[in-house]
């Protein structure tokens with residue numbers, strides 16, 4: 001609730017105007033039955049045309065208030081709900097970008113998608129329906145009973161008793177329904193996770209003939225959701241029918257008691273229809289409010305889930321220093337761009353260090369390579385440099401400043417990164433390249449494409465405007481890698497990181513690309529993570545990792561003589577046909 005208040009606060013004015021408009025609508029609606037009764041009881045029975053015309057005008061004004069108020073109220077409340085939902089959605093998204101990888105993993109991608117889309121839609125609907133259908137109920141009920149009481153105190157009392165009975169029944173139903181709605185959101189989360197896995201991994205499922213197995217798994221998840229949704233529908237059906245039954249009973253009671261009162265000359269005939277209208281109006285709103293209130297626990301659960309994301313304290317806190325603060329490595333290390341200083345790192349959920357006591361420097365104008373068997377921690381080195389995680393022991397410095405003292409934006413502004421899995425965004429080649437530099441000219445883009453050996457784009461009829469599907473799936477693995485490299489080259493960085501970015505390239509393209517890169521990155525440090533020895537053969541220094549520890553550091557020829565692990569990797573690849 002606190003969260004909702006926080007997001008409603010900027011719209012205080014809109015909230016006030018919306019409530020005022022709804023009040024005008026409700027007052028108009030309540031006045032019409034009494035005016036109609038007066039017109040019949042006084043105007044028509046006495047034949048007073050002036051009275052009928054005057055009262056008709058008042059009725060017209062009241063009806064205009066009611067109908068105008070309804071239209072405007074619907075518009076304003078829809079606008080308010082949409083704005084608040086949009087703000088919550090943006091806040092959740094912004095927070096998800098702030099979170100460190102380990103923070104994000106606490107929720108998982110599937111749950112984050114449900115929280116950002118489905119949950120916030122539920123909140124939006126709840127805000128809208130609460131304003132339109134729940135908030136008017138107390139006013140309509142109290143004012144309607146008072147109006148009926150003024151027409152005839154006995155009828156007012158009768159209406160009060162009926163409304164009280166219906167309200168007690170509503171409270172009872174809502175209390176029983178709340179847990180079912182709370183569970184529903186959890187099932188949606190689960191469906192999202194399993195569906196995502198199945199859609200993304202569809203080809204693997206087919207390749208392993210696991211369609212039946214996955215169908216059963218999905219069926220289980222869908223059935224759980226369906227069983228719960230059916231319970232919800234039973235509830236609504238029960239509620240609907242009992243509400244209409246109570247409404248009809250109330251109408252009969254009003255006609256019965258009203259008829260007797262007219263027979264006893266205690267009330268005039270048209271007053272029965274006025275009281276009947278108040279009864280129907282109040283009971284209809286109570287019925288609708290009941291339906292909405294039933295869904296509020298679900299909306300509260302959704303709000304709570306959004307709050308869980310918004311309240312999480314990112315485990316990576318931005319520092320305040322900038323790289324222009326003047327700190328530099330000592331004179332003899334002046335060319336060091338990134339320095340690992342006895343750095344160790346352990347994942348939160350791991351029992352031992354993934355990287356242990358790493359010490360090496362990536363120097364300006366030089367290429368540093370990292371090799372090692374799979375799982376030895378190569379990609380983790382890149383992620384630490386980008387501050388997706390913080391070192392557990394020791395430190396990493398960028399241009400002489402400890403990464404923990406810098407903001408993530410500052411760090412990433414000085415690093416160009418090509419991830420292991422080359423991911424492209426839906427759009428065009430140009431829009432993907434501009435991701436690296438918003439102000440890039442066409443000449444900049446063509447240059448980056450040439451360096452990255454991606455001129456195949458220019459052979460396409462649309463050139464730079466060639467469409468790119470989500471993830472870049474309309475390109476081959478090697479083409480995607482080269483476009484991701486071109487995107488990184490759009491940025492003028494101090495450090496270029498290529499995480500296994502040449503693995504899908506043939507040897508000729510790999511060699512041509514590395515040759516072109518040399519000129520391009522002459523003034524920067526380059527870090528290449530690779531599995532293939534041929535890719536890093538000419539690196540100025542090669543770091544050999546084994547189980548997260550450095551077991552060799554030197555050039556290719558030095559390591560061939562001194563490092564057994566390196567020699568074993570190199571020899572296995574030579575035998576493999578290189």
Ligand SMILES: Nc1ncnc2c1ncn2[C@@H]1O[C@H](COP(=O)(O)OP(=O)(O)OP(=O)(O)O)[C@@H](O)[C@H]1O
Nearest residue numbers: 347349350354372373374375376377378379380381
């Ligand atoms: N988010 C994580 N939580 C826990 N452990 C992780 C996580 N990510 C990676 N690891 C572990 O850290 C180790 C190093 O992973 P990393 O991806 O750095 O290896 P790599 O040398 O790049 O492997 P590859 O060559 O296969 O890409 C692995 O044992 C892996 O299981």
